Amino acid sequence: MQVNAAIFVHQAALTPEIPIFNVFVKGARCGAFLDSGVRTLFPQLRQLPVMAGVVDERVRYLLVTHPHHDHIGSNRQMLATFPNLLIGCSPWARNWIADFAIHWREFGARYPEIIAPTPQLYEELMGVLDGETEPDLLLQEGNEIDLGGGVLLRLFDVPGHMPEELAFFEVSTRTLLIGDAIPGTAWTIFHGYLAPAKLRSTLAKLRRLCRDLDCVSIILAHFGVLSPAQFLDLIDRTELAINQVDDLLLETLRQAREPLRLEELWRQLCLKTDKQQEFRGLTMVDSILKLWVSEGKIRQVGPDLYESWSASQSASARKG
Numbered sequence: 001m002q003v004n005a006a007i008f009v010h011q012a013a014l015t016p017e018i019p020i021f022n023v024f025v026k027g028a029r030c031g032a033f034l035d036s037g038v039r040t041l042f043p044q045l046r047q048l049p050v051m052a053g054v055v056d057e058r059v060r061y062l063l064v065t066h067p068h069h070d071h072i073g074s075n076r077q078m079l080a081t082f083p084n085l086l087i088g089c090s091p092w093a094r095n096w097i098a099d100f101a102i103h104w105r106e107f108g109a110r111y112p113e114i115i116a117p118t119p120q121l122y123e124e125l126m127g128v129l130d131g132e133t134e135p136d137l138l139l140q141e142g143n144e145i146d147l148g149g150g151v152l153l154r155l156f157d158v159p160g161h162m163p164e165e166l167a168f169f170e171v172s173t174r175t176l177l178i179g180d181a182i183p184g185t186a187w188t189i190f191h192g193y194l195a196p197a198k199l200r201s202t203l204a205k206l207r208r209l210c211r212d213l214d215c216v217s218i219i220l221a222h223f224g225v226l227s228p229a230q231f232l233d234l235i236d237r238t239e240l241a242i243n244q245v246d247d248l249l250l251e252t253l254r255q256a257r258e259p260l261r262l263e264e265l266w267r268q269l270c271l272k273t274d275k276q277q278e279f280r281g282l283t284m285v286d287s288i289l290k291l292w293v294s295e296g297k298i299r300q301v302g303p304d305l306y307e308s309w310s311a312s313q314s315a316s317a318r319k320g
Contacts, residue, residue, distance in 0.1 A: 003217060003225055004173040006151045008048045011224065012041055014070055017187055021224050023177055024048035025170060027147020032061035034168060034177055035221065038073035039130035045074060046081060056082050061145060063153070064089035064135070065179025066165040067096035067103070069125050071221065076131035088137035088145075090157075092164035098134050100126060108279055111286075114263050115279050139166060153177075158206065160199025161192070169209070174216040176209065182234060184222055185241035188274075190281030191222075196291050199242070203235050248272050249288060250298075253308040259301050262286055 001009045006026050014020040022045050023034040031054040037045055049059050059082040064072055067089065075097065079085055089097060096103040108125045109117035141157040145168075152171040158181035159165050168177040181202055183191035193199045210218065210228050218231040226234065252268050253260060266285040270277045289306055292298045298308050 002051070003219065004175065006147075006170055006173050007175055007177075007217075007219065008052050009219060009225065010037075010041075010044050010048055012037070012044065014038070014222075018184065018222055019224065020070060021219060021221055022048070023219055024052060024054075025147060025151065025153065025168075025177075026052040026054055027151035028149025030054070030058045030060035030147050032063055032145065032147060032153065033059070033078065034063050035065055035071040035179060036062060036074035036078055038070050038128035039077065040073075040128070042074040042077040042130070045078075049082075057084055060084055060086060060147075062087045063139070063145070063166070063168065064093055064097065065167065065177075065181075065221070066090070066162045067093040068162070068180065069103075069107070069128050071179060072097055072133075073128045074130055075133040079133060086136040087133055088139045089135045090140065090164035090166055091138045092162070094135050094138065098132055100129065100132055111279065111282055114266075114282060121279075141166075156205075156209065158202045160195050160202040163195050163198075165202075167206075167209075169213055169215075174214055176206075176213065176215045176218045176231075178206075178218065178220045180221055181206065182220060182223070182238050185238055189276045189278055190270075190273075190284050192280035192284035194283060194287050196242075196284075196288050200239075203239055207232060207235055245269065245273070245284075246288065249285065250308065253298060253306060254310050256307065259305045259307040262289065262304050262306070265289070265306065 003009055008024045010022045012020050020037060022037045025032045031049055062078050062085055104126055108121050139155055141155055143155045145153040150172040154169045156167045158167045161180045161183050165179060165181050167181055183193055210231055215228050218226045248269055252265060266282045267277055269285060270281055275281055293300045298306055300306055
């Protein structure tokens with residue numbers, strides 16, 4: 001699908017409920033992919049520059065928004081196909097792209113005592129990747145990538161879903177290109193976020209960018225092509241969902257007569273929100289609890305044990 005003069009998009013079903021939209025940007029001098037999907041999508045993604053009329057030698061960049069498995073799965077096939085390709089990513093993303101042992105340990109095998117790192121889970125996550133690759137460019141906000149003919153990508157930092165994530169604004173078409181900076185909240189899984197405070201700041205930043213850059217279109221990896229009004233509505237709904245998660249976790253802690261472990265808090269949240277009990281949600285809950293402890297909102301009373309201040313005071317009163 002051609003969105004405008006510079007932007008070409010391929011849509012596929014990542015799962016029955018989650019779509020994935022991969023982007024190719026065409027300039028007068030060269031072209032750039034944003035993310036590489038999963039490995040089985042490469043034959044379709046390979047047609048985007050063909051559709052755009054860009055020869056293989058002029059496919060110059062693969063720009064990674066963030067290094068989750070469904071965004072870097074065809075990296076090696078792209079390197080093998082496009083002889084002048086450079087891979088760019090944020091500094092934090094480098095290890096997950098270049099070293100899959102780190103990727104697996106920090107992603108799917110982070111809580112082995114709660115969620116067993118089974119061969120089935122490994123295949124689900126790592127089996128969609130075609131191989132490790134070493135990034136050529138470490139990117140950050142303020143960088144610009146000139147593809148020629150007025151087609152220019154400006155980079156913005158949009159952390160939250162991950163500790164670092166990049167978004168790109170294509171100047172000539174006023175198109176904002178986003179990976180997972182706005183996590184899905186209506187799915188049967190928690191898409192999750194590793195940096196809750198940064199996510200809230202990013203949502204506010206994206207709202208400002210939409211206005212200040214006078215965006216015509218916004219394209220997101222799992223939501224497709226949106227108008228500014230649709231995009232702002234998505235941000236509003238995401239903030240409501242984040243608030244609901246916070247409210248439910250705090251309510252669970254305040255109602256508990258004893259401190260609760262991470263596992264119990266995660267399982268109760270999944271039950272209350274009708275979400276699958278899987279690792280993304282567990283990572284999200286752990287990140288929220290760690291933030292609240294650092295802010296003094298709750299107390300950590302053991303290696304993996306938490307209570308609210310009100311629950312702590314009630315317990316002290318009962319003992320007295």
